[in-house]
Amino acid sequence: MTDPVPTPIAELGAVVLDCPDPRALAAFYAGILGGTVEDEDGGDWVDLKLPGGRTLAFQAAPGHVPPKWPASGDSQQFHLDLTVTDLDAAEKGVLALGATPLDTEDRSRAWRVYADPAGHPFCLCAC
Missing domain, CATH: 3.10.180.10 (2,3-Dihydroxybiphenyl 1,2-Dioxygenase, domain 1)
Structure with missing residues (x-):
């Protein structure tokens, strides 16, 4: 219930x-x-x-002090999840706009983590 x-x-x-x-x-x-x-x-x-x-x-x-990601002793404050249909194409696009990859270790996941130019974390998430 x-x-x-x-x-x-x-x-x-x-x-x-x-x-x-x-x-x-x-x-x-x-x-x-x-x-x-x-x-x-x-x-x-x-x-x-x-x-x-x-x-x-x-x-x-x-x-402004950018949040830290990942940091067990510090808060990331928040992050945005942005839904995409093609992770590889979306990644190329956000990198061209100035995003910084934050997590490149596991490429098999359905999401990838980046920082915007001010340091806020955001995820591209495959739908």
Whole structure:
């Protein structure tokens, strides 16, 4: 038996990433996910309006320290799982955009781990 689903009290508006250069990181993710980059306040906050209505936003953080992955004593803070149909083709694309591979040991898995140009981890996951 499953628990009843509670009535939601909110709806997810945007996922926001702190970074040193919001415009550059928005362009990186636009290259992966598509969408439209909207910069209305001079670059301290940039929205990436994604197909389907979601927003991935980027906020200037001058003292940004990238999360560590993997690190048993430190938190990765969060990561994004991005679904793809062809891992090898997607990998070539994200590397060309400036991603850094974080885990190249096991190529048999259905996912691979990278860091974006600001150091946030993300996974390409085969659907």
